[in-house]
Amino acid sequence: MSAKTIVIFSTKGGVGKTFLALNLAVSLAYYSRKKVALLDLDTRVAGDMGRWLNVSSNKSLLGLMRSLQEKPREVALKDGLAHILEWSIDFLPVVLRPQDTLHLTPEKLKPVFEALDQEYEYIIIDGGNAFTEILTLAFNFANLILIVVTPDLLSVYQTKWAVDVLQSLKIPLNMIKLLLNRSQSLGGVTWQEVRAALPCEIIGRIPSEGKVVGLSLNRCIPVVVENPSSKVSQAIRQLEKLLTTDEGLFLKRIDFDLTKSSQDEVNVLAKGGEFWEKFKIGPQMPSVEESDKEEDEIISLKQRIYQRLIEKLDLKHIEIDMTNPQKAKQLREKTERVIALALAEETGAFIASSDVRKRLIKEIADEALGLGPLEDLLSDPDISDIMVNNKNQVYIERFGKIELTSKRFISNDQVRQVIERIIAPLGRRIDESAPMVDARLPDGSRVNAIIPPLSLTGPTLTIRKFGLERLSIDDLLRLGTLDQTMADFLKACVMGRKNIVISGGTGSGKTT
Known part of the structure; x- marks a missing residue:
């Protein structure tokens, strides 16, 4: 079993992401009878979600990480989380104290996420409001990212910036959806205006019911349980039903280890054939004698992505000016975003490793805009x-x-x-x-x-290649390329304004 992992996130505080994460997790477990883990990754304000759930526990993601490191075979995963019997969910904050964040590293936390992924049906993560290494790790394990936005200009602007950052991490746009909280606030911008301003789909509109929500928070009871007939509860229940019935909302993850040496270990099946072999990014490059059929599959997938670039960017009519670094950078960033989306749509999956994701998108962008396979060689x-x-x-x-x-x-x-x-x-x-x-x-x-x-x-x-280091006469003397007599002769020729012809074989040093 592999969990459906949902990260609920916003760079703006006070938009209701913790409230929505908590109630969505409870709704999935309480009503749909799903096995749900609720993780609080907000390292800046440790303990808020625990207080809202009225849970006092000494368990944390940091503690579970240490237990798995010390006694991996003896630790029962369910004992590492706080089980809330009343709401049928397992809860785990990232740390118990903000200063404990210093002991967290993505490398050490990765086995914890892998273990949770195999144990639960749904993992709901409150991502906090800041991009951190821990949150980036959560994004790599996610199947869906929900950004909470409220109908005000500041929230819309910050959401647009957050989407740009996510795309710079090579996360495809179709993996990012919006939750519009307080959607019926008087004086706010309309949901149509929010949708027009942002490139992502709105999959949930949560109405504003301040009194109902306030009572729920003060009583430490999830609103979907305390007041199931309220408008806000009905909207969250509708979102819950959407997430349990629409498989198309979730991108499957592809895990890939570049350090593995066996070609059999890196074969990951995707639409149209063997995905990784098509892109030739495994540790063993395919031989020249590969079958014509496989070669056709490689070309076919790359051509489909290239066709999407043509449609989205009008690539055939764009003048790629290699002499203007600023324009080239802007075009490349835009192209990489389109490639990330095209890869997700063509393969029906999300590449979990950020390093592999970036490398793969770079290769395709190099072919579309740069000098293809020569780019890495030119930069060496x-x-x-x-x-x-x-x-x-x-x-x-x-x-x-x-x-x-x-x-x-x-x-x-x-x-x-x-x-x-x-x-x-x-x-x-x-x-x-x-x-x-x-x-x-x-x-x-x-x-x-x-x-x-x-x-x-x-x-x-x-x-x-033109050498990056400009050598002077003194450098050539130091390296033994010239002796002092030759240097004096060249200097005399220049001072005497003589016409000089320099000839020699390839690589003999004529240009130097």
Whole structure:
């Protein structure tokens, strides 16, 4: 069994996220008879939810973490949570004192979340109002994120910012939904205006009933139990029914460990075939001799995502200016958000590891906007030369030695597209009538490209990277590249304003 994990969150205080998390958890357990764990991850105000539930307990997520570390086989998970028999839920605050937060780390908490995930049907998490490492871990285990917003401009603005931050964490937009609390407040903006201002769907509108809610909180009884006929209780019950009947609201998680070496261990089935092999991000790169069928599947999935980029961003008509870093950054951020959403929709799943998620989205964005598989090679300071012999053979020179890399292009057309992307800002062209071109990258790196019919194996490309370190005469003397006599001769030639021709073989140091 794997739990449906819901994180209820807002960056604005006082919007009712703790109230909604508590009552939603009780409603799922009390009425729908689900096995529910309620976690309070608000580290700034420790103990609020416990007081609202009238629970006094010495149990916490930190304590459970330590117990699982010390005696993993002897700890009964249910004994690590406070069981509230009256409401049929298990409750656990993250810490008992705010200062205990210093002892929490995502690495140590991960086994706790994994254990809870196997024990419960639903896990409801009150995420607090600040982005923390612990909350980010909870997002990675979530199937659904509910942001609580109230009908006022400040809440709407802060919610928009929170959605932007979540998308920067490569969380797909279709995993984020809105709960509009106090939806009928007089003088507030309408729910239609809230929906128009934010990119997420509103799946619940909770009316404002201050007196009913106040009495419930003061009596430490969940409103869905104390006053089930009230409008606010009915709205929460409606949300409960939606969450128990609409499986489409939840994104399944894909867990993937990049450190595993066995290809069999990284095969995760997804729509259209083996998802991770399609993207070639496992520790063992697929061999060149893979079947045509698998190659077609890889290309098919990437093409579907690329088609979504074309539709969303009008990518074919966008001029990608590699010389303008600010515009390139804005376009890339927008593109990565669309890719995150497209991946979730195409695979029907959410990638739990943030590192893998970022790496995968980066690879697709590199292919759509940058130089594809060459981006990582260009950013490696130890590499001096990059040589693309064909789509399946990419060589590099590192510390004077030639190496064959695991990088591959999905087709010759992609190699040709990368060449066009390099030369277009320079006003150069390459075609059958002019099948060879020389160019430079914005950092000064030299590029030479050849296409058929001059090249017999498909488009080829070489990049001589421009050194980041500018060497002076003194540096060359120190390194032994020149002796003092040669340095004096060059200095005399420059001072005498002589015409100088410098020639030599490839890599002999002409440019330096």
